[in-house]
Amino acid sequence: MQKSQRKGSWEDFLRLLIKKIEALGILVMRQGDLGHHSKPLSVDEFRGFAIFDEIAPVIFINQADVPSARLFTLIHELAHIWIGMSGVSDAAVQTDQKVEVLCNAIAAEFLVPAGEILGLWHEYDNWTDNLPTLKSHFHVSEWVLVRRALTLKLIEYTEYIRYINKLKQDYINRSKQESGGPTYYLTKKSQLSERFSRAIVAEALSGRVLLRDAGHILKMKPNNIVKFAKELGV
Structure with a gap:
């Protein structure tokens, strides 16, 4: 670099x-x-x-x-x-x-x-x-x-x-x-590969992957996928 x-x-x-x-x-x-x-x-x-x-x-x-x-x-x-x-x-x-x-x-x-x-x-x-x-x-x-x-x-x-x-x-x-900390979704974004997360979330939002399955892969509740998508900018 x-x-x-x-x-x-x-x-x-x-x-x-x-x-x-x-x-x-x-x-x-x-x-x-x-x-x-x-x-x-x-x-x-x-x-x-x-x-x-x-x-x-x-x-x-x-x-x-x-x-x-x-x-x-x-x-x-x-x-x-x-x-x-x-x-x-x-x-x-x-x-x-x-x-x-x-x-x-x-x-x-x-x-x-x-x-x-x-x-x-x-x-x-x-x-x-x-x-x-x-x-x-x-x-x-x-x-x-x-x-x-x-x-x-x-x-x-x-x-x-x-x-x-x-x-x-x-x-x-x-x-x-230190008190407080990053939000749940920001923490998830830092833990998981952003490239991987974007791929899974995009597939879930398109309907090609069930929200239940996406939640299992990303280790979060299915109804949090949409909120996570906003954090990722998807």
Whole structure:
């Protein structure tokens, strides 16, 4: 992707990437629990997975993970599709699995090219002073930047762990303080592949698929399909 296409925050960049990936025919699914918030998917077990299929490849992102880590997970799983190999991955920095090492390297170079970050990095007394400039240049999250700094040996592993733990704690604290949240339909739109959702909703509205069956596929009540269609702009 051209640098000129990276605008706004890393969240904006993530949404742009998902749209472009889905435009290629790859479904991107996002879910953080097993149907209820009291049954979260374990981040320790996996951050995402990719199912390679020549007709309908799928990327799944564990939404239970901290938001800033999901950008790297998306490209890591996309790399699995690129090389034609399905995989369940935790995007760990230290791994001896050759495929995971390769996908980690592809994601890192795609998001934060080594030549660029090395040219922008300064030996400040506090290495974190580099982050504001790097965020505005690459439009990725601090999680991605700190991870890249570690793989390029710009920081020590202990510094990496300390900072990542801080990001996790900040996310937990923020979640506890925030009230309200996105609407049911906006949440559904973010969880399901928008391309997939549009196809199912369009078929249901045309009568080619029963509302009951569409509701079952989308995991919502049949009478909510019309409201969901408005959220999708169908």
